[in-house]
Amino acid sequence: MSENKTTTAVTDKAAPAEGRPLLEVKGLTKHFPIYGGFPFKRQVGAVQAVDGVTLDVFPGESLGLVGESGCGKSTTGRMLTRLLEPTGGTITYDGRDITHAGRKELAPIRSEIQMIFQDPYASLNPRQTVGKIISGPMEINGINPPGGREARVRELLETVGLNPEHYNRFPHEFSGGQRQRIGVARALALEPKLIIADEPVSALDVSIQAQVVNLLQELQRERGIAFVFIAHDLSIVRHFSQRVAVMYLGKVVEIADRDTLYEGPRHPYTHALLSAVPETDIDAQKRERIRLVGDVPSPIMPPSGCRFRTRCWKAQDKCATEEPPLVQISGNKPGHLTACHFPEDPTTAAADRKEDVVMDPALQALEKDVKHA
Amino acid sequence: MTSPVQTEDTSVPGGSGPDVLTKDGAQETKASEGLSPGQLMWMRFKRDRTGIISACVVIFFFLIAILAPVISKLYGKDPYTLYGQNSLTLLNEFNMPSGSFGGASGSHWFGIEPNLGRDVFMQLLYGMRTSIYTALGATLVVVILGVLIGLLGGYLGGAVDFWLGRFTDLLLGFPSQLFMIASMPVITAAFVKPDENTPVWLRAGAIIFVTGILGWMGLARLIRAATLTMRDREFVEAAKISGASPWRIIRKELLPNLWSPILVQATLQLPSNVLNVAFLSFVGVGFVEPTPDWGRMFSNGAGFIQQDPAYMLYPGAAMVIFVLAFNLLGDSVRDAFDPKSGR
Numbered sequence: 001m002s003e004n005k006t007t008t009a010v011t012d013k014a015a016p017a018e019g020r021p022l023l024e025v026k027g028l029t030k031h032f033p034i035y036g037g038f039p040f041k042r043q044v045g046a047v048q049a050v051d052g053v054t055l056d057v058f059p060g061e062s063l064g065l066v067g068e069s070g071c072g073k074s075t076t077g078r079m080l081t082r083l084l085e086p087t088g089g090t091i092t093y094d095g096r097d098i099t100h101a102g103r104k105e106l107a108p109i110r111s112e113i114q115m116i117f118q119d120p121y122a123s124l125n126p127r128q129t130v131g132k133i134i135s136g137p138m139e140i141n142g143i144n145p146p147g148g149r150e151a152r153v154r155e156l157l158e159t160v161g162l163n164p165e166h167y168n169r170f171p172h173e174f175s176g177g178q179r180q181r182i183g184v185a186r187a188l189a190l191e192p193k194l195i196i197a198d199e200p201v202s203a204l205d206v207s208i209q210a211q212v213v214n215l216l217q218e219l220q221r222e223r224g225i226a227f228v229f230i231a232h233d234l235s236i237v238r239h240f241s242q243r244v245a246v247m248y249l250g251k252v253v254e255i256a257d258r259d260t261l262y263e264g265p266r267h268p269y270t271h272a273l274l275s276a277v278p279e280t281d282i283d284a285q286k287r288e289r290i291r292l293v294g295d296v297p298s299p300i301m302p303p304s305g306c307r308f309r310t311r312c313w314k315a316q317d318k319c320a321t322e323e324p325p326l327v328q329i330s331g332n333k334p335g336h337l338t339a340c341h342f343p344e345d346p347t348t349a350a351a352d353r354k355e356d357v358v359m360d361p362a363l364q365a366l367e368k369d370v371k372h373a
Numbered sequence: 374m375t376s377p378v379q380t381e382d383t384s385v386p387g388g389s390g391p392d393v394l395t396k397d398g399a400q401e402t403k404a405s406e407g408l409s410p411g412q413l414m415w416m417r418f419k420r421d422r423t424g425i426i427s428a429c430v431v432i433f434f435f436l437i438a439i440l441a442p443v444i445s446k447l448y449g450k451d452p453y454t455l456y457g458q459n460s461l462t463l464l465n466e467f468n469m470p471s472g473s474f475g476g477a478s479g480s481h482w483f484g485i486e487p488n489l490g491r492d493v494f495m496q497l498l499y500g501m502r503t504s505i506y507t508a509l510g511a512t513l514v515v516v517i518l519g520v521l522i523g524l525l526g527g528y529l530g531g532a533v534d535f536w537l538g539r540f541t542d543l544l545l546g547f548p549s550q551l552f553m554i555a556s557m558p559v560i561t562a563a564f565v566k567p568d569e570n571t572p573v574w575l576r577a578g579a580i581i582f583v584t585g586i587l588g589w590m591g592l593a594r595l596i597r598a599a600t601l602t603m604r605d606r607e608f609v610e611a612a613k614i615s616g617a618s619p620w621r622i623i624r625k626e627l628l629p630n631l632w633s634p635i636l637v638q639a640t641l642q643l644p645s646n647v648l649n650v651a652f653l654s655f656v657g658v659g660f661v662e663p664t665p666d667w668g669r670m671f672s673n674g675a676g677f678i679q680q681d682p683a684y685m686l687y688p689g690a691a692m693v694i695f696v697l698a699f700n701l702l703g704d705s706v707r708d709a710f711d712p713k714s715g716r
């Protein structure tokens with residue numbers, strides 16, 4: 001861990017939760033309609049991909065957004081960049097409501113919100129040179145940097161650790177990690193204030209992941225860019241984000257600053273996620289081990305009440321009838337919000353728990369309850 | 374175990390920087406100038422011998438079509454003069470070319486025409502010129518309509534796509550050759566008074582219009598499918614996030630990725646349009662005398678197949694070679710663009 005102390009010093013510098021948030025998200029919802037029926041198609045249901053997500057992103061901070069596959073992280077990210085039209089809620093950027101703003105209305109803030117994509121092979125147009133790809137955003141927004149666009153592109157290539165002489169090359173000549181760097185350079189071209197990074201390293205080779213994460217971290221630190229860093233496990237986010245939001249089935253279940261979340265999680269799902277994070281500093285013996293069994297329920301018919309109850313070992317009747325609000329529950333520090341009726345103790349040690357939590361018995365018990373009732 | 378971040382941190386102190394290049398991309402050691410996808414396709418194409426030969430044949434045909442007037446000067450004949458009528462020896466008493474192979478000789482290489490006695494070589498050259506130009510025009514119409522309709526449907530989706538799709542289906546269901554025969558006189562009649570002669574440009578325009586209108590559907594479907602798969606690719610989304618207009622996205626992001634299906638489809642469409650134009654002339658609704666025309670040479674030749682088979686042989690052989698070479702070229706172009714597709 002000593003190696004990491006230097007790279008994770010971010011927290012000391014950036015002070016989140018101060019001043020006005022750059023991006024305010026309230027009750028953000030996206031339901032994808034499902035059509036069916038014959039002979040006339042009509043809506044027969046909806047995929048509740050994102051359901052009432054509330055978050056703030058402060059200037060210059062990095063917010064991690066974590067959750068299992070299919071929990072709506074990408075959908076949230078795409079709504080923030082306005083690639084998707086929200087079905088509910090509001091997005092406020094720098095005091096301006098952009099929830100349903102059209103292309104023309106977004107023009108003044110387009111340059112301020114950029115995105116880095118997951119798949120470095122799909123995110124670069126194979127028929128454009130690197131120079132074209134990176135200068136595209138400048139061209140669209142009519143930006144003419146002092147030394148000309150080409151000079152600026154070369155500068156950006158250097159910033160992301162690529163050879164500026166590769167200006168005229170095509171994407172197929174680069175490796176995955178290099179392509180992702182090109183994607184980063186493109187996102188930087190407009191000097192954004194907020195970058196949504198949707199699993200920017202998941203598609204990369206493990207040995208290259210850290211290089212790209214370090215690059216992003218450097219940029220965040222040096223340029224004060226706010227990040228929403230989407231990831232499906234907690235390990236990468238840990239080294240990158242000052243605050244972390246945990247999502248489960250379209251909802252944020254817990255949000256806190258990094259240290260609180262990693263050392264004193266309250267929500268059972270966060271506990272489960274954390275127990276899956278490989279660690280070196282805590283003796284593996286001492287840590288609780290929770291294996292979540294079973295699949296995430298379908299977002300078409302999410303469970304009533306708390307959405308995690310089908311997999312939760314603490315679930316009680318109340319969990320099925322009443323949806324737990326995302327609030328600062330008793331025992332939480334300010335800014336640490338948890339959506340749970342029966343939160344866990346704020347510890348990740350297994351000392352007070354005799355056995356591993358294995359979800360099979362809990363599930364069986366739950367099913368028995370349902371039968372008895 | 375350590376997380377990936379930690380593993381990396383120990384192996385690459387300082388994280389990113391230009392030195393990462395060497396680690397991050399082993400493939401970066403080759404030539405400093407990059408090859409564009411187009412250049413790569415050209416390199417693959419050059420290795421394909423069938424492709425090169427058929428390309429040469431096709432170019433040869435285009436050259437003689439374009440240079441027909443020059444060849445006519447050098448050769449000293451033209452396609453209109455009735456050489457057989459002016460000379461007593463070229464045609465026999467049945468008005469058939471005297472001599473073997475349709476009267477082929479040093480002065481009339483492919484012989485002369487039965488009855489009228491025009492020069493077959495010149496007729497063929499100018500006939501090809503007419504047909505190829507017309508087919509090129511029709512192919513242009515096909516490509517423009519196909520790309521436009523396919524792109525619009527694929528990119529806009531929704532109701533636009535639905536109605537364009539139904540319209541495409543409707544035209545595909547049309548008995549196109551019957552429709553061509555039926556519509557040609559109607560179109561010319563709409564522009565020309567019954568007592569006037571139809572000008573050649575109007576006939577050509579009508580032929581191009583009709584073959585074009587009935588030929589774009591295949592390309593449109595192809596382009597629509599390709600657009601659909603690309604529309605949600607992340608590079609298109611990146612352009613959207615930067616504020617690109619739909620028109621810019623179509624032009625700068627989608628179209629450059631569609632050149633291969635367009636080029637392949639156009640190379641396959643051209644010979645089929647040559648055949649369509651020939652078909653129209655063959656059934657008598659295409660070009661009329663005195664405009665030399667490839668297809669009409671067939672219909673004329675068919676009348677003399679017993680007495681003068683050579684008169685049909687020359688245009689026939691030329692057309693078979695032309696269409697074959699073009700189709701092989703189309704295949705090679707496709708293979709060069711997409712080495713995986715194979716056959």
Ligand SMILES: Nc1ncnc2c1ncn2[C@@H]1O[C@H](COP(=O)(O)OP(=O)(O)OP(=O)(O)O)[C@@H](O)[C@H]1O
Binds near residue numbers: 032048
């Ligand atoms: N265009 C769409 N139409 C219908 N359903 C969709 C659409 N896009 C996403 N979904 C559904 O919404 C849910 C959330 O998807 P999303 O891509 O946001 O998940 P994710 O958290 O990013 O997962 P991953 O880690 O796999 O990327 C999934 O169940 C998915 O099937």
Ligand code: SF4
Binds near residue numbers: 306309315
């Ligand atoms: S509310 Fe109930 S079911 Fe949901 S996480 Fe808390 S204890 Fe588990």
Ligand SMILES: [Mg+2]
Binds near residue numbers: 073074075198199
């Ligand atoms: Mg995703």
